[in-house]
Amino acid sequence: MNIIIRSATEDDLPILATFEQGIVSAERPFDDTLKPDPISYYDIHEKIVSQDSEVAVAEIEGKLIASGYVTKKRSLPYVSHDYHAFIGFLYVDPDYRGKRINKKILNHLFGWAKENNLPDVHLTVYPDNAPAVRAYEKVGFKPHMLEMRLNLDE
Numbered sequence: 630m631n632i633i634i635r636s637a638t639e640d641d642l643p644i645l646a647t648f649e650q651g652i653v654s655a656e657r658p659f660d661d662t663l664k665p666d667p668i669s670y671y672d673i674h675e676k677i678v679s680q681d682s683e684v685a686v687a688e689i690e691g692k693l694i695a696s697g698y699v700t701k702k703r704s705l706p707y708v709s710h711d712y713h714a715f716i717g718f719l720y721v722d723p724d725y726r727g728k729r730i731n732k733k734i735l736n737h738l739f740g741w742a743k744e745n746n747l748p749d750v751h752l753t754v755y756p757d758n759a760p761a762v763r764a765y766e767k768v769g770f771k772p773h774m775l776e777m778r779l780n781l782d783e
Contacts, residue, residue, distance in 0.1 A: 632687050683699050
């Protein structure tokens, strides 16, 4: 299986839109505050054309099977570095999961972060999404800060 990891292009946007809906569907059980479908988390076009982001895709024989992005974000004013990398939009087609494709995408994104002198990489994940948490821990991520929420309407 010859997997190619490359930068996404505007021509990839229709398939990337379906990947985004796959992410929304997978995360919907973990968040009862999400609006009804259709919703969109990302402006992928903006990330593709931005100098401060990299959108990566994996393809096999011309078929897109995975995606992810990294973007430069301003760090909080009290930490030691001004900027860090933030990763999102990680998706692997269900037919190709378990083949370390996510790791290949992440390595591409980590390379972009290093080239752009971003010392830390952050991401967000629902803590009850055990498969995603395990996948991130496998590549070295560790919990850092837990954001909590209280719904006052209940």
